[in-house]
Amino acid sequence: MRIVLLGAPGSGKGTQAKLLSRQFNIPQISTGDLLRAAVLADTQLGRLAKAAMDAGQLVSDEIVLAMIRDRLSHSDAANGFIFDGFPRNIPQAQALDALLARIQKPLQLALFIDVELDILIQRLTGRRTCESCGQMFNIYTSPSRLEDRCDRCGGHLRHRADDNEETIGNRLRVYEAQTAPLIDYYREQSILRTVQGIAEIEQVSAAIMKVVKDTAAREIGKPQPAVEQPKQGGKEQPARVVVKAAASSTEARKAAPKKKAAVKKAAPKKKAAVKKKAAVKKAAPKKKAAVKKAAPKRR
Numbered sequence: 001m002r003i004v005l006l007g008a009p010g011s012g013k014g015t016q017a018k019l020l021s022r023q024f025n026i027p028q029i030s031t032g033d034l035l036r037a038a039v040l041a042d043t044q045l046g047r048l049a050k051a052a053m054d055a056g057q058l059v060s061d062e063i064v065l066a067m068i069r070d071r072l073s074h075s076d077a078a079n080g081f082i083f084d085g086f087p088r089n090i091p092q093a094q095a096l097d098a099l100l101a102r103i104q105k106p107l108q109l110a111l112f113i114d115v116e117l118d119i120l121i122q123r124l125t126g127r128r129t130c131e132s133c134g135q136m137f138n139i140y141t142s143p144s145r146l147e148d149r150c151d152r153c154g155g156h157l158r159h160r161a162d163d164n165e166e167t168i169g170n171r172l173r174v175y176e177a178q179t180a181p182l183i184d185y186y187r188e189q190s191i192l193r194t195v196q197g198i199a200e201i202e203q204v205s206a207a208i209m210k211v212v213k214d215t216a217a218r219e220i221g222k223p224q225p226a227v228e229q230p231k232q233g234g235k236e237q238p239a240r241v242v243v244k245a246a247a248s249s250t251e252a253r254k255a256a257p258k259k260k261a262a263v264k265k266a267a268p269k270k271k272a273a274v275k276k277k278a279a280v281k282k283a284a285p286k287k288k289a290a291v292k293k294a295a296p297k298r299r
């Protein structure tokens with residue numbers, strides 16, 4: 001399966017990606033983890049990325065896309081992957097579409113884990129990660145029995161440098177402005193499905209497994225996608241995938257009743273942008289206030 005996990009910081013993407021990775025034996029590709037490893041190893045890429053990460057801003061698309069191109073060339077990604085924390089904005093999503101279209105392996109599912117903002121803040125401030133095995137804990141909701149040691153392997157638990165209140169505020173603002181529009185982007189491609197992410201990890205995981213299995217079942221017997229190649233000579237455009245007689249998901253039927261079978265044409269850019277703005281505003285009126293609350297403006 002080729003999956004993108006969407007959701008705000010703290011929505012549980014990392015935890016759920018690990019569970020999916022074990023279940024389906026495909027790699028979790030977390031750009032956040034790759035970047036943190038580069039920072040820790042003090043590579044040139046890590047040094048370039050560090051300032052943006054510390055400030056809760058996005059690292060440049062150029063760096064992130066180079067990392068993704070390299071990671072996708074590893075043999076373990078040949079049978080699928082779960083992107084966690086990537087793409088983070090529309091240009092990254094378009095570049096990913098173009099990259100996957102070239103190898104004729106388009107995304108099959110964009111899974112949005114929906115969590116309210118107040119809960120996100122609590123999750124982020126309480127989050128602890130095992131340095132050795134990556135197991136995640138939360139001092140408020142799911143603490144380790146061994147306090148600052150991992151229940152599973154005894155490793156040391158770490159509080160991420162960017163999980164402090166000021167950086168969290170920035171990360172949530174960046175999410176709303178740049179990443180949330182991807183929900184509509186993938187809805188327009190009829191591959192978006194949404195799962196409520198407020199329940200226990202096991203319950204969220206069960207809901208996600210069901211969606212993934214449903215999607216996998218529909219993929220079987222689906223005709224191979226014909227891929228429109230980007231125009232030569234001009235600026236590279238994201239290749240659009242024309243899927244004949246693809247079964248539409250519940251989400252797609254609900255969200256876009258007119259686009260039953262396929263994403264034949266991308267919507268004209270202007271219209272899409274207007275729609276996206278309206279949707280973000282409508283979907284999260286409380287969010288803005290809460291984000292402001294989380295990180296009050298300095299005078």
Ligand code: AMP
Nearest residue numbers: 031032052053057058059064085086088
């Ligand atoms: P995460 O672990 O996904 O929350 O990412 C931690 C930080 O890494 C983010 O706040 C960004 O600074 C950076 N980062 C991770 N993924 C991306 C991405 N796809 N594009 C740009 N920056 C990213």
